[in-house]
Amino acid sequence: MTPVATTWADTAAGPALTEHTVDTSLGPIFVQEAGSGTPLVMLHGGGPGASGYSNYHQNLAALTPRFRVLLVDQPGFGRSHKPTAEQLRDGEGITGYTVTALLEVLDALGIGRAHLLGNSLGGAAALALAQRAPERVERLVLMAPGGGWLPFGPTPTEGQKEMFRYFNGSGPSQKKMRTYLRVMLHNAKQIPEETLEERYQASLDPEHQDFYHVLNASFAERRGLDPLWRDLHLVKAPTLLLWGRDDRTITLEGAQIMLKQIRDVQLHVFANCGHWVQLERRSEFDRLVRDFLEDGDE
Template sequence: MALTEQSTGKDIQTKRWKLHYNEAGEGYPVIMLHGTGPGATGWSNFSRNVEGLSGKYRMIALDSPGWGGSDIVDGTFENRFMINAEAVKLLMDELGLEKAALVGNSMGGAATLQFCASYPERLSHMITMGAGFSPSPNIFVPGGLTEGIRIIVETYKNPTPENFRRLVSIMVYDSAFVTDELCKMRSDNALKSQANLDNWLKSFGPKFAPGMPTHELQARLAAYKGPSLFVHGRDDRVVPMEGSMRLVSLVENSALHIFNKCGHWAQIEHAEAFNALIDGFLQANGVTPSGGAGSVGAPVTGSKEKAWGG
């Protein structure tokens, strides 16, 4: 039976926020963190990966505070990356998890880096995909907002199916993922909480609450000795590939994987290959998968239209 949001969805009260997450499988915990797009959730970003990997690992896809079914937050008072990292730590506390592997896409990748800097003793494997990291001025890409970020902002202001078509188109390399069903689904999901849309816009740009100073974040990442994997799409129009190239040069025990013909959503556009990459990385770095019927690399149930990322 195929997994669904309803069959895997759970709510938990932590010391600060009520958090919504999706969980499936048994074994070593792998926590997946979604991106910043309007209407994004853990399930929307990672449903195919949760389903594809749950035969081997305890897969957990979290809705960050201010998204999906988790509590509303105002990012003008606290830095969102630090909020998101703390939410992971509090979730782990409630679930009794001493350590976990983190997989973060885009904003979730930035939260993974922040988690590494803030709670390194709770992180066993660091995996980011399309994470922004710019400790110094770019030399290969233009300054200012990328094309993808500009469209994200416009879609937050006016989350119509038409704007979501532009948003999804900029996120992927393969236009087959851009469907009417997908665009309407994302629009409907975003409009469930006008407060989340408003709060994101309030905290964007100059009003974004300051986080850990860049030099301190960079130093803490450089000090991390755990296994790390940085993933990027060669055709990413939201976050330049240069950020992941910088990360692999900074973090000692790390590797970089670039997907060709891939935009900002490698976990969706190349789901089977992405699942196999994560599985291989975990096993090569000390994780023994649990038993079960699932197998990484096997066909994932559902069509492209079911994958509607974040």
């Protein structure tokens, strides 16, 4: 599990990023990192074209001066390997599969303990890792995490339906991507054209499209993400929940069980904000995350 690294400068985000391809027992995992300090692993959501960089590149300049930020492409996404139907069927589903890979990545990079931050599908992975290996987690930031949430309204939600539709029917298109992004955000005018084009182009990768059909079939077999809410009491790390009040993918009402069952938890709700707090409320997100994580580094 020896990481292979290269370095390149991203003029838009500011810091230079080091790239690792870590060979795990499940397959290669792609990681980009920058900064120094306590490691902060940032896990992206599960939408079409998602990757660590596409979700969080706008937050790097604020976080890398204080933390060693690692942007991980989870299995099935970005430049990481794409699990087969057999791998997901024989294992623990995508969440458990991702946790196994993440623990091997941390070991390969010499990281014993780290802060974890995850959104949606990545929030499920962060939560599951905090449950399985609490000794590896310093502090936990969850943005509308899958698995730990109990919906009070109809499911699938509007955002979940758009994700299911994207690769079905006539397949990917810029129009579909624009519709999907509008559901992710409260204010559609905040969608940068480069974000739309980048994620659309990434979604055209045939391996990514094949994986999405595998993932949706796995969700159907397992009736969605694993019910991580059943084991919320196993989370030992201080936890910050970040939620857009107007999230149409993982709705705010479902946060109540997390507030009740996680021992050390706090919640910040953003008005006029959808599923992507890190983009729509970037400066507040950066400040809250910095302050919360730095409390644990004192």
